[in-house]
Amino acid sequence: RMSYTAHLSSDQSGICFGIRSYNPSVSRYCKPRSRSELIQAVLASPRVRHVIQKLSDDDETKKRHLDVQSFRILDDMAHNFYSIHRIRWFAVFVRQLIVKTLFERTLVNEGGLEQLFSTVDAPVVILPTHRSYADFLILSLLMYPYNLHLPAVCTGEDFKAMSFFGSLLRNCGGFFIRRSFGSDPLYWSLFTEYVQSILSNHELPVEFFIEGTRSRTGKSLHPKMGLFSAVCEMYVKRRVSDIYILPVSICYETRLEESLLVWELLGVSKPKESTRGLWKARKVLQENFGRIHMTFGKMMSLHAEIGHSVDRQHHSSRPRFVSGKCDLVHCEESAIQQLAYRIVSEQQKGWILCPSSLVAAVLLQQNNIDKDDLTEKVASLKELLERRGAKIMWEDTNRSSVDRGLYFLRDSVAVDSNSISTSSLSQLRAELSEVPWPSHCADCLTDEERMATLVDASRVMTLVCQQNQLIHLVTFDSLIAIGLCTHGYLQSRYGLLVLCQMLLSILSQEIAIKREKWKQCFENSMLQLEAEGVVVMSDDHSMVEVPSSSVDTVKFLSGVLIPSLMSAFLVCTWLLDCLTSEMMVSSIASAVQNYNLLLIKEGLLTFYETLSKESIKSVVISMINLKVLSQNKDAKTVTLFNRQKLESLHQSLGLITSCRCVERHPAKRQQSKL
């Protein structure tokens, strides 16, 4: 069992913390250089020269123009890292103003962190989870008292614009990249070379988020391959003999920007990042955000992980700079992708759950519950999760843990003397039987009505985000449970597998597991459920049955994913009825949200989760992947492509979410078009 040590919140005064000795050991391969030397080295690299050569068609003017452009890009991008004063400033600032004021404690598994001491002579890539803006600040801050190099952190370009914060980040190793530069070969080559240059000179560890962006929902995201491939390419082409990868899980009891993120999920436009905004946010949120847990996972060596799939003939027989983008062969790409998914699952393994997640999970399924009942349910959920390898932060007693959990959910739940209710959930939840066409049309909803519903939804979404932290542990259990609930608690094993695969293909955007692994996860989950006695197999292992003693457990498990499937069902309904012409994904999301708002307004729907534009979009993207919709890449619009398939998906989802059929009102559809 890992032990965690409290850090960064000791009573040491800011001044003492600021002037403590800081002298991280330097690799013997490192040639110290200044920011401008780094930029010059990148500009002079064969990769960048090659791309500029290609783009300029040997036209001198064009070439000079590209040179200037490259310099500007790099000057915008590069970190500024060569002053110890700046680091001390950063350390004191972040510690005093953010960590100490806002959070109770920061707990770190030192054993994991100490792995960084043994890798002075090898390049290290730190891959933390990304749930909050605070992630890189806290991780960098942590390096300071341990006398380790602050990593060079890859962050989005939008931070650069923030007046004070942007330069603080830059001075402490932050470098800024554009959010999307998919097809720009010059940008690719500059950025790849920049990262590789830092690593190959053994200057600093590089830190980036393998999920690519902050997970708003709290679920793990599918890994993004761009930057990770750029790092792996360096090993594959042997600019270095190995690279170490350190997955880190940074878990918050509550995120600083939780409420902002919830609104973002609902699609209310996100305020632009500005220092003033952040300052204001801090003022407003000057309260207790609980604990931070940081788990440093097991260090992985790229050589050990992907060494066997490197095609060295390919790379030995051509120069190493030939492409601006990464030049990898197929088997390397798939090995790298597999590794990326493994890193995500390592991050999940290191995840520390807080009581609020468990409490939220129970409350989402049962409103108006009294405290004893809640405590009992949370305790049994805790046991269930621990059997699945969860690490849970727990107080001395179950009761105090539940109290702690409720404290951090205080904005979303109403606590009477003894009963707890989530202010906006009614008991209807699973009793919805039909989704008729709403009698109002979207225009009839006034702004106030709309807002009021969305405010309710935001409360629910807060709970959902909390629950999502544990969802990776029970995803397959929940899918199996849904299959069993749908078919009267008795179903063939094969039928369950097929159903799970169908549901996964719809939810695939939100479940960070590779398609190839689905079957294995299903089997593991079956074994687990069987061992726990939640399901019973027939003698020939072909049929799965739920004994009456575990019906409650199965119901609970199924309830975890039902809202997502409901959301998918409503998307399908809307697509069948209303998608007549080409539409942008974002306008589909708004339209579906409006449709759901009306249903809720009329009391026909109680799943506030279905208002999340994020989940609507992810279902639409799944539909594109399933070739139900076809996408026009240039115009970014979609059209209906396979109506038959959509109808069959709609029917299956309807069965699962126990909505029999949708009444069609052609007249109403006309109305809504107007």
Next chain:
Amino acid sequence: EWRRGEDPPPDTRRDKYQRGRDRSYDSDDYSRGRERLDCIYKLDPSPLVFQTVHNDAMSVRSKGGTSVSGVLECPKDEKRMIVSIDMTDMNKILWVDEENLTMCAEAGIIGEDLERKLAAKGYCTGHDPDSREVSSLGGWIATRASGMKKNVYGNIEDLLVGVKLVTPRGVIERSCQVPRISAGPDIHHFVLGSEGTLGIITEAVLKIRPLPELKKFGSLVFPDFESGVSCMREVARQRCAPASIRLVDNRQFRFGHALKPEQSFFASLKDSVKAFYVTKFKGFDPEKLCVATLLFEGSREVVESQERRVYNIAAKFGGLPAGEENGERGYMLTFAIAYMRDLGMEYGVVAESFETSLPWDRVLDACRNVKDRVQRESQRYRLHHDPVVSCRVTQTYDAGACIYFYLILNYRGLSDPVHTFDEIERAAREEVLSSGGSISHHHGVGKIRKRWLRETVSEAGVEMLRAIKQQTDPQNIFGCGNLIP
């Protein structure tokens, strides 16, 4: 004229026996318990003889001087009797043609003898491998050898004008002695690097040159290995490399330094700069600096102008001339290392060398990667002492360089030193290949690098080699098992 089972004369036996021995550690020839036959008398191998050999179910191989690729190991699955042919008595120079500057010699002649005899006539071949005291003319051709002074004289393939290879199907040779020929793929290139798989090389015609007027050593000291490599790259770019230019890394520099009998490296800097100047004024770190040794050959003017150019280039990369004496000692050290290996065994030290060729842009990365990999592997095997990996750049070409690695391991306290060493060495070789290096620059494939030949020359390439072997020696009389995987 060869007789089966006859004992060699007592005085020569040990010597020959020793010579024929494979100079790698893993040589179990002696424990095989198989009848061995040494033809120590003069032999004129002809196809007819080999036919007889086949009828007697024997496998024939020629004995070599040195072997760093396991070529002389008996193939493990060979059931036939193995005949080793000792070529050392075929050591005459047959003729010297002073008009065309060529000479013909029997293939068993040892490099040292060949040069001495030619020098008496005022000539040299200029082929000067580090092993020239033990390696033979035939061996050079069979392995595609490379000489230290290739910048002036060329490698063996550049020197070779004619060669006679006796195979079971007949003698392969070119009917004319011409400087160049366009007659299909060069038949010589089937022989060069054939590693005893096709037949026995009995004689060869090589180019010769008049002995150089002047031979001068030199040395340069660089602040670090990187600047040394950059300098060598520039020398190659300007094509002004002297007969030999070699760069040893800091490790080897310090090792050589430790071996010196009297004065230190810095004391011998007297004719150029003082130690104080190098370490204090120029700020060279003794833990980082590295040394290039130079050998100039040719007429006085050529040597002088070459010296000037090389030293000018070196100055651009922070190199300082460090005197003749250090250069000469550097070359002595390479000879010494070959002998020191056996000495090291007595003290619990195993050492192995391997070499590779690389494009210029990968030289530094490869050197660093190999050192890193060995370090990591040794951590994996929990060695009590860190192994030593040292490298030197020994040849420069237009498109790349030849790198020589030494791997030295203290095996005291290890439960299975042979296995551990093998594993670490294997990892180091894999790292060389992954870093873009070739399986060998001049040692050849032999048995220990066979497994990498397919990826090196492609599947079809191996089939081509196999077809040549099959056609030339269908009964596999030359069943030495080298080269072809």
